[in-house]
Amino acid sequence: TQLLEQSPQFLSIQEGENLTVYCNSSSVFSSLQWYRQEPGEGPVLLVTVVTGGEVKKLKRLTFQFGDARKDSSLHITAAQPGDTGLYLCAGEGGSNYKLTFGKGTLLTVNP
Amino acid sequence: DAMVIQNPRYQVTQFGKPVTLSCSQTLNHNVMYWYQQKSSQAPKLLFHYYDKDFNNEADTPDNFQSRRPNTSFCFLDIRSPGLGDAAMYLCATSRDFAGQGNQPQHFGDGTRLSIL
Helix, strand or coil: CCCCEEECCEEEEECCCCEEEEEECCCCCCEEEEEEECCCCCCEEEEEECCCCCEEEECCEEEEECCCCCEEEEEECCCCHHHCEEEEEEEECCCCCCCEECCCEEEEEEC | CCCEEEECCEEEECCCCCEEEEEEECCCCCEEEEEEECCCCCCEEEEEEECCEEEECCCCCCCEEEECCCCCEEEEEECCCCHHHCEEEEEEEECCCHHHCCCCCEECCCEEEEEC
């Protein structure tokens, strides 16, 4: 069974600070997806990383896929209260039909 | 503009009283999933359909059933809800299985189920 370890589980920071969320596994994934879920809503896809070493940027968010495709990180620069939510990483390739989800990082950005 | 729609957004039922949650999609995706999510944890897959083929996760209680009468609609039936079934229930779709590569899932906004 493939597992994705996500850290930290909880993060509370002040507006303007930078942060990094990690998603690690001992297994290889063919791709990795990052979702953000705001309170009371469903998860929304932010990005999919496919190639080892790939870096994708989405405004203040930078996503990186490890060279060996076993880990990924999400870096947020100058966090804003609107970034508050549950960040989930999910890997493809561990199963032939379903995603393997990390346990999530609950981010709170205080004004 | 909504592509995966869940109804109702909030459902309150009594202990042991059957309840049905619904999901519809306008994406014409082959796969539909039902997840259970508790208090800011990761979604837990209950079951999924590929077209009309139904697949149950091994640890999904027998209390949970599902129906997919056509491509667009999928239902989650909880036959005798217990207090432990109070949760957010999320429906999601994808064009194909995760194993096919680069298959993002599109989630609805969920139904929050409360048990009295």
